[in-house]
Amino acid sequence: MIRVLIADDQPLVRAGLSALLDAEPDIAVVAVATDGGEALALARSEHPDVACLDIRMPVVDGIEVARALCGPDADPPIPVLMLTTFDLDDYVFGALEAGASGFLLKDADPDTIVAAVRQVAAGNGTLDQALTRRVLREFVERRALQPVTRGRGTELLTERERDVLMLLAQGMSNEEIAAALVVEVSTVKSHLARMLPKLGVRSRLQAVVWAYQNRVVTVPDAER
Template identity: 70%
Template sequence: MIRVVVADDQPMVRAGLTALLDAAPDIEVVAAVADGRAAVDAAREHRVDVVCTDIRMPGFDGISATRELSGPDVEEPVAVLVLTTFDLDEYLFGALEAGASGFLLKDAEPEELVAAVRSVAAGNGTIDTSLTKRVLREVVTRRGTRPVVASPENGRATDLLTARELDILLLLAQGMANEEIAAELTLEVSTVKSHLARMMPKLGVRSRLQAAVWAYQNRIVEVPG
């Protein structure tokens, strides 16, 4: 069972998200709260798998909550799925830089939300497909985000990863799911997952989404479009 905290300052939205997620047979909403501070407290109290949080909330917002739950210095991170009605860059990149595992617009279909929760709970990450290319292009070409490296002495990904891990990273950066990667490389899905589990600590990332961004940051692949 995937244990979830929902955080949104609008009661109707909060109730709707809770009802939608609770209807899924493998998801349980253990707390529904109105601000980021309460989300952090509830996540730690209930030891949840995922926090679904709005970005814009009074006081302690979703980005601040994400930073406390899944930032680079957090010893026991919780996966955060950020939800918003806005696709403005400042919120999108603020959430990703704070450590979010996924980003979804609130006008997404109900099944997309449920799938996104399952994805971030599994460590896969997710992002609204309409935003993917803009995310990657912005990260590389305009914001000048500092590349993540596992350690200074280890160098670039081609030195950190095995040939098979690099193959998987390249396909991952194209947006392929585990099943698609497995089919492309003639592997079992379980084998792909095992390679990903070994790869991500080498890169210093916690999700497939962050691994894809890492590949673009470090010029392992070209920015699409």
């Protein structure tokens, strides 16, 4: 059972997400918060598997909550899925840097939201398809997520780890990467576990950003 915390200052959003997720047989909403301070308190007491956070919340904003729950000092870390209405807001970039595992727009269809919760719970990052290229391009142009350069990354990663990174940057899940490389899913997870610290990143999503920032892969212009 995937235990979920929902934090949003809008009553209709909280009620809608709770009803949507609780209707799934493998998901249970164990806590609902109205602001960031309450979200932090409930996360510490309920230990959810996934925290679904609004980016803009009173008391403590979603970025600070994300940093506390899944940042480098979190022990144990709680995976965070950010839900936002701001598709090109600096808050989105700040939350990614804080360690969030995924982002969705609040108007995403119900099946997408449910699938995203499952992906984040399974350790797979997720990013709304409408945001992917725009967010990655913005990072490439404006942000420096971490200091490991392309050349240094090439030195640090094994050939198979580079293969995994390329497929990860294409949006593949662990299962899809395993099928493409004809290996077990556990092997893919092992490669990821070794690869992330080498690149100086904390999540799959940040590894994808690293790949685009360092031109290991490029963002197509067709969907700019």
